[in-house]
Amino acid sequence: MYYQKEIETMPVEALKDLQSRKLVRQVNHVYENVAYYRDKMDKAGVRPSDIKSVEDLRRLPFLEKEDLRNTYPSGMLAVPIKDCVRIHSTSGTTGKRVIAYYTQHDLDLWEDCVARALSAAGATVDDTVQICFGYGLFTGGMGFHGASQKLGCVTLPMSSGNTERQIQFMQDLGSTVLCCTPSYAGYLADTLTVSGLTPDDIPLKIGIFGAEPWTEEMRASIEKRLGIKAFDIYGLTEISGPGVAFECEEQNGMHINEDHFIAEIINPITGEVLPEGEKGELVLTSIDKEAFPMMRYRTHDICVLKRGKCSCGRSFIKMAKPMGRSDDMMIIRGVNVFPSQIESVLLKEGYSNNYLIEIDRVNSTDTFDVFVEFLPEDFDDTIKTVTAREKRLQSELKKMVGISPAVHLRPPMSLARSDGKAVRINDKRKLL
Numbered sequence: 455m456y457y458q459k460e461i462e463t464m465p466v467e468a469l470k471d472l473q474s475r476k477l478v479r480q481v482n483h484v485y486e487n488v489a490y491y492r493d494k495m496d497k498a499g500v501r502p503s504d505i506k507s508v509e510d511l512r513r514l515p516f517l518e519k520e521d522l523r524n525t526y527p528s529g530m531l532a533v534p535i536k537d538c539v540r541i542h543s544t545s546g547t548t549g550k551r552v553i554a555y556y557t558q559h560d561l562d563l564w565e566d567c568v569a570r571a572l573s574a575a576g577a578t579v580d581d582t583v584q585i586c587f588g589y590g591l592f593t594g595g596m597g598f599h600g601a602s603q604k605l606g607c608v609t610l611p612m613s614s615g616n617t618e619r620q621i622q623f624m625q626d627l628g629s630t631v632l633c634c635t636p637s638y639a640g641y642l643a644d645t646l647t648v649s650g651l652t653p654d655d656i657p658l659k660i661g662i663f664g665a666e667p668w669t670e671e672m673r674a675s676i677e678k679r680l681g682i683k684a685f686d687i688y689g690l691t692e693i694s695g696p697g698v699a700f701e702c703e704e705q706n707g708m709h710i711n712e713d714h715f716i717a718e719i720i721n722p723i724t725g726e727v728l729p730e731g732e733k734g735e736l737v738l739t740s741i742d743k744e745a746f747p748m749m750r751y752r753t754h755d756i757c758v759l760k761r762g763k764c765s766c767g768r769s770f771i772k773m774a775k776p777m778g779r780s781d782d783m784m785i786i787r788g789v790n791v792f793p794s795q796i797e798s799v800l801l802k803e804g805y806s807n808n809y810l811i812e813i814d815r816v817n818s819t820d821t822f823d824v825f826v827e828f829l830p831e832d833f834d835d836t837i838k839t840v841t842a843r844e845k846r847l848q849s850e851l852k853k854m855v856g857i858s859p860a861v862h863l864r865p866p867m868s869l870a871r872s873d874g875k876a877v878r879i880n881d882k883r884k885l886l
């Protein structure tokens with residue numbers, strides 16, 4: 455199902471033309487109104503008139519999170535503040551928060567993007583959408599909220615937390631669509647089991663999850679334990695919020711809303727643009743924003759882009775699930791380890807998605823500990839079982855990442871959780 459069929463299924467040539475026209479307009483808007491970026495362009499020796507089509511995009515300088523910190527709070531604002539109607543900020547996962555401004559046009563555009571995601575997952579006016587993303591400065595709650603109403607769905611602004619009440623409202627009010635972080639969806643599944651309920655006791659059909667990396671193993675586990683189809687959605691505050699890219703019924707990669715954003719993949723070290731299909735850092739350019747336009751913003755998210763015929767009929771290019779941020783990568787005993795690798799083993803072996811990786815340095819050697827909960831339906835605390843299962847997990851993890859962690863199995867629902875984005879790594883090493 456489409457929300458804006460003509461745009462979503464536009465032939466690629468027409469889409470490129472549209473992008474080129476919008477890009478030219480956006481570059482001029484930014485050059486005229488954002489002194490900081492004008493200065494960057496001047497230093498790079500690029501004039502707005504040099505940018506005539508999407509092919510010229512690579513001539514523009516990158517924007518980094520650091521640039522947004524340098525211009526905190528409003529140095530990147532491209533319209534008078536009186537033209538803005540909303541402010542959001544990043545959740546600050548990797549440092550100081552970034553402030554993003556929106557005009558009404560920008561909000562409309564953003565909500566359209568999320569409405570496309572809801573439609574692609576199968577939501578219609580007949581659905582009740584339970585939003586358990588955090589409301590407030592974080593873009594998750596409000597982004598889904600506006601879109602769900604635009605689509606005509608009954609919208610439940612639950613925000614995160616109070617998990618028993620979430621399940622009760624789900625049952626009493628008949629929620630058919632759930633929107634939250636994948637880790638919170640896992641928590642809801644645990645709570646359902648502990649309450650003695652099964653997926654048949656809740657009316658949910660569809661889940662749209664994002665704001666943090668999650669693996670295919672986690673998708674399979676959530677789908678089974680909540681009795682739903684689970685779709686991925688990607689976005690970041692700097693570019694608007696959730697809905698930069700969304701999954702269709704194929705559930706294998708997210709279509710980027712290319713009428714509003716241009717995506718590139720670069721080598722994160724050299725900055726060189728990589729050919730389609732190669733893995734690297736995602737760089738996004740907004741081409742239709744008024745208040746907070748971003749030119750070649752480096753997301754630090756590592757993924758792959760691929761354009762091809764999709765059975766859903768959309769022409770938008772697809773991005774693979776980001777495997778984490780480049781700054782999420784841990785180097786333990788000299789070996790590169792991503793949390794997503796650990797997660798895929800834990801889920802495949804039948805454990806909870808609530809886990810914690812702890813790293814420390816003792817006598818110049820890195821220690822590497824993985825804590826994970828049993829699923830409530832699979833809990834067995836006899837010493838013999840725990841020891842055997844810890845040993846097996848240790849060896850499976852070693853096969854995946856090349857080094858062997860100490861594994862600590864914990865009872866269900868016993869490790870700390872966050873209601874929003876999960877915290878997976880506790881690196882206690884003092885490396886400076």
Ligand code: ADP
Nearest residue numbers: 544545546547664665666667687688689690691
């Ligand atoms: P912060 O950078 O403070 O976390 P945001 O809330 O804007 O601020 O988060 C955006 C980031 O969240 C993205 O850059 C990406 O790393 C992560 N993210 C969002 N959606 C997904 C997703 N579907 N899969 C993986 N990572 C995601």
Ligand code: ZN
Nearest residue numbers: 702764766768
């Ligand atoms: Zn598709």
